Every structure is written in C-alpha cells, then in structure tokens.
Amino acid sequence: xxxxxxxxxxxxxxxxxxxxxxxxxxxxxxxxxxxxxxxxxxxxxxxxxxxxxxxxxxxxxxxxxxxxxxxxxxxxxxxxxxxxxxxxxxxxxxxxxxxxxxxxxxxxxxxxxxxxxxxxxxxxxxxxxxxxxxxxxxxxxxx
Amino acid sequence: xxxxxxxxxxxxxxxxxxxxxxxxxxxxxxxxxxxxxxxxxxxxxxxxxxxxxxxxxxxxxxxxxxxxxxxxxxxxxxxxxxxxxxxxxxxxxxxxxxxxxxxxxxxxxxxxxxxxxxxxx
Numbered sequence: 001x002x003x004x005x006x007x008x009x010x011x012x013x014x015x016x017x018x019x020x021x022x023x024x025x026x027x028x029x030x031x032x033x034x035x036x037x038x039x040x041x042x043x044x045x046x047x048x049x050x051x052x053x054x055x056x057x058x059x060x061x062x063x064x065x066x067x068x069x070x071x072x073x074x075x076x077x078x079x080x081x082x083x084x085x086x087x088x089x090x091x092x093x094x095x096x097x098x099x100x101x102x103x104x105x106x107x108x109x110x111x112x113x114x115x116x117x118x119x120x121x122x123x124x125x126x127x128x129x130x131x132x133x134x135x136x137x138x139x140x141x142x143x
Numbered sequence: 144x145x146x147x148x149x150x151x152x153x154x155x156x157x158x159x160x161x162x163x164x165x166x167x168x169x170x171x172x173x174x175x176x177x178x179x180x181x182x183x184x185x186x187x188x189x190x191x192x193x194x195x196x197x198x199x200x201x202x203x204x205x206x207x208x209x210x211x212x213x214x215x216x217x218x219x220x221x222x223x224x225x226x227x228x229x230x231x232x233x234x235x236x237x238x239x240x241x242x243x244x245x246x247x248x249x250x251x252x253x254x255x256x257x258x259x260x261x262x263x264x
Contacts, residue, residue, distance in 0.1 A: 064212055069171060134166060
C-alpha cells in the first residue's frame, strides 16, 4: 500500500510542471523585451533564449522508470535562427552600407509559445486540483 | 472469516491504490508535455485484472497482481519526439478520479455495513 508521501509525489510533479512553464514565460518575456536590442555586451544583436526541459526520472528495482516531474536543465541561446538584416542608415548600429542586424526574436513566434506555456501551466494547475479532490475523497472514507 | 480482511476488500483497496498511482503517472505526463523526446507513461492494472478474471483465477491469486508502469510506444509522437496529448491526459485524469470515487464509495459502504452489524448486536 502506498503511503501519504507518495500520494503527494504527484502533487509535486504538477508543481514542477508549474515552475517549468513559469520559467518559460519568463524567458519569453525577456525575448520580447529585447526584440529591438541591437547592441549587447557580447557584441552584435540580442540572441533569443530557449529553455531545455528534461524529465525527472526515478529508476525502479525492476528496471522500469517512473516520472517524478520535469526540470529546466539549461537556458541556451538560439544559434540556429538567423539575425534579420534591415536597411536603416540612421540607426547608430548601422554598418558602412547602412544595414543593421536585428535580434533573431520573432514576436509572433514568442506569442504563440506564450500561449502554449500558459495552457500547459493551466493543465498542471488542474492536475493539482485533481489531487486535492482525491485527497478530500480519501479523507471522507475515514468519516 | 474476518469481514475486514476478505479477498474482495483487499481487491478494492488495491484498485484504490492503483488509481492513486495512475493519478501520479498522469501528473508526470502533464508536467512533461513540452519536454522534447518524452514518452508518455501508462499504468496497467485493470486490464491485467480483467485478463486474470477471464481465466477464472481465485480472488487470492488476483490480490497478488500488482500495477506496472510502462512507456506508451504506440501513440504517435510529435516532431520533437514527445507523444503527450493533453486532451487525452486530462480526460484520463477525470476518468481516473471518477473510478477513485467509485472505489472509495464502495469501500465506505462496506464499512458502513460492518458498522451497522456491530451496532445492531
């Protein structure tokens, strides 16, 4: 019979989903805020950030694995999406030919990712609600 | 026979337990709905039980059947290698909760019957 500790491990799995999705929303906010940043300390325009997610797995004695949640294993710079090159001779970061390299942030794409992250956040919240209802039900058995 | 420890009550408790475990498996899937390469996990118990019942095994043998977690390799994956379908998980979660409520109601009514038997002495 499973104890109360493992009953709440599902609750924690949903909590890890909530914080991972929140981290994604934070990254999206940083990307959108820097959609026009053409000058960074590293030189060149802002490169959009992407999060790397990985499952938290527990290996059981019989060789199977059980998922305990999700974790953010790293924030990386998107090196694949190219910078946009626009013609704006008045821009302070324009080169000799009048071209400026703009960040590789596509606002429409970020907004679409934002909606995905928000829906995922809501789904994790309703999983938690589900555990609350199950726990209440289990408590009522004792009455 | 001790009315609190019959094969049926043990079966009911293991169904309750499997249902609580399945809720955790679903929570793990929902948490990883955006993890590239993640394969959804499923908990198998009722099917095993049904198969054993159809072979006419005794209730004592049925109590020995344990739930097992495996990866779902049949559901097709998205481009990022993840095969979590949120609608599927959320409806599995609801269905699982209803089953949990049903098992707990059955268990509670068994307990009420025993309680009534004790009180009418």
